[in-house]
Amino acid sequence: MDKTIDITLKIWRQHDRKAKGAFETYNLKGISTDSSFLEMLDVLNEQLINEGKEPVVFDHDCREGICGMCSLYINGHPHGPDTAVTTCQLHMRKFHNGDVITIEPWRSAGFPVIRDLMVDRTAFDQIIQAGGYISVNCGGAQDANAVRIPKKDADEAMDSASCIGCGACVAACKNGSAMLFVSAKVSQFALLPQGRVEAARRARAMVAKMDELGFGNCTNTGACAAECPKSVSLSNIARLNREFIKAKLKD
Amino acid sequence: MTKLDSKIPEGPLSEKWTNYKAHQKLVNPANKRRLDIIVVGTGLAGGSAAATLGELGFKVINFCIQDSPRRAHSIAAQGGINAAKNYQNDGDSVYRLFYDTIKGGDYRAREANVYRLAEVSNNIIDQCVAQGVPFAREYGGLLDNRSFGGAQVSRTFYAKGQTGQQLLLGAYSSLSRQVKKGNVVLKTRYEMLDLVIVDGRARGVIVRNLVTGKLERYSAHAVVVATGGYGNVYFLSTNAMASNGSVAVQCYRKGAYFANPAFAQIHPTCIPVHGEYQSKLTLMSESLRNDGRIWVPKKKEDAEAIRQGKLKPTQIKEEDRDYYLERRYPAFGNLVPRDVASRAAKERCDAGYGVGSTGLAVYLDFSEAIQRLGREAVEARYGNLFQMYEKIVDENPYETPMMIFPASHYTMGGLWVDYELMTTIPGLFAIGEANFSDHGANRLGASALMQGLADGYFVLPYTIQNYLSDQIQVPRFSTDLPEFEEAEKGVKARIERLMNIKGHRSVDSIHKELGHIMWNYVGMGRNKAGLELAIKKIDELKEVFYSDLRIPGAADTLNVELEKALRLEDFLVIGKLMAYDALNREESCGGHFREEYQTPDGEAQRNDKDYMYVSCWKYEGKGKKPELFKEELNYEAIKVQQRNYKQ
Structure with a gap:
């Protein structure tokens, strides 16, 4: 049989961007430890709806840890206390009977609250739009095996590319910096021959957009990588800095 | 009666697409700037189409329900993408990929479309590599491949267990570039709620801004829907929580035919259901069947002991294990197509050999692979999948076999489209999983990514021009037209009704109840009595829905429950349509298994004489049974056979 626990939740409720938010307390009984954190919130919402109250709003979609839609700042950690998982893959077995769990939205100037635990992350799309691509139109590409790419470089590019754009790095950073996110994309392309052509231009454009959108500076605390659900490495930031300096030297 | 014209081009199969492109009408660059195209959805199909149409110079408005185009559920595809490159020199070719896809679909797909799909598959890989998609490579620096179900060659390209993610991010990058250039206007957190038709042509959409709750109108010269499948009709599925079939229903109500709704894919390797609170099922990639071996205990008493927790799978001796796929299908073994593998798992569990606490699970075992290749090699191939399994189930799959069970995963059915991917409504196109065209009654693994990107990058950007070429004189539409007014009024009334x-x-x-009905009666095994009961039960559930639904909050603001209610209302329509279609099709083919029609050894028994057609359903109004139209399928290049994965 499933093991169950009773918990107390302190959840940030905020009606819209401009409204003043506050914590509300909810008690939940008999939560299966095999359920995921979001399934626990589903149970809470079902309970609230049955009581005629408005459910807690939070972002989620694939519930497989890959879409990057879910967020939540749980007991002081983006995506909660477990390592290398998103909130949707965090399970209640990581908590104990009687625990008080505090749930907040991502808190960053770059991610304004939409409602409750849902935030606006369109700033990330804008950073990608600034240069997070290789400028090739569809059609006319050469054969995929025409250029050989060392396995090591391809694997490393893949590790950088595994960023899911959830924003945990920003939420974890005391400066609200988006450097890990930006550097992961810059690195992925800088590591591949097809991306080298625009490497300097890309680094410059993405960093400029990040600054413009109000994200903070990087002071190398490493909190971003420590909290990243996909374990995107700090070495990406080092590579971004190199690409950025190279770009500046060319100016 | 409308005659279904599939517009298959003349000529031998291998020259049809070339002929089409050589003779189709095009739109010149100056005119492209004057033409607006609405694309709904930003997954592999929608994202790639919006990007490519933007590159060509059309003015594109692209909607998605998530906060970013990168969240579309294509991102969750794990295993890979097929292409007929034959880099492995193992005998692959465009023809073989075409043949495998037709056969895998149990001879219920349109030959010309599938051949075109196989033809452009190679371009997709080239395009993605050029975009910087980090596919897996060998030490020599060339691309690596693995094999998937229903194929005897290795033609699947992959990026770890995150191929869908990488391909989607590739399309998203291209899309972002067009947004920057101003050719694509992106509208995130928007949901389409109706299609607007002016003078018989699709000319716009009514959408709801999910943040403000306001309804908005958008007009265009053509509308492309790329809104995925309706697998969430089962409530529990591998689809994302917001995946839905509502746009398909809106188009169906406006006159687009819904094709083969009963063809739903139940994927064999998912993490089993474990509790009532469960919100979704997690897929374990088909690629695992390259090295994992599927088994249940040979003896019923062993299965019983395992269910009671008295015995562990690792304690079952080799000779007491029944590797039932290898036993039943020696030629393809663990790599039989999904429908075959799912049914075989159900057969064993129904017979009392299932494992796990519920008895609704079978083992997927890597011990032999770990012995053969070493733990490190297995980790390199499947590491992220093993980690995901461990996080969810709390068991280490390196030490004890995984438990898996079939779950709703993909829908082959969808909006009927012709060779140009246009529905029965002029100017309305459907691409990717939202259409029905390429997978027949069963989709092969790693073919969804291929189809989505084929439609979006290489097919639609051509075929849509054939439609738009005579629209260049048509000025941009005003959204003040009475047709827009009326459509918006209809949406408003619908929302008010539910809120009240x-x-x-x-x-x-209520959705969970619908899921139970669908899974029990319109799931892996179907029969006449069950399907009739399902229709009755869905009607009863509809009454509950319209009389006892509760949506807290208001309609003119962000309201997640309202969003879900609108989607559920449409799932109730789709569920019934699936049951009608399954009832009509008195044969078993692919994922559609009618228990009355099986061979003596339990395989699907097709009836080509009476059912070699696409069933196309036309909406006839509320409360009325839809009318059935048939698109007969003619196979010119392929000899139609009983599917055989045994020899």
């Missing part, structure tokens, strides 16, 4: 029920039941609680 003020009953007691949450959306999810």
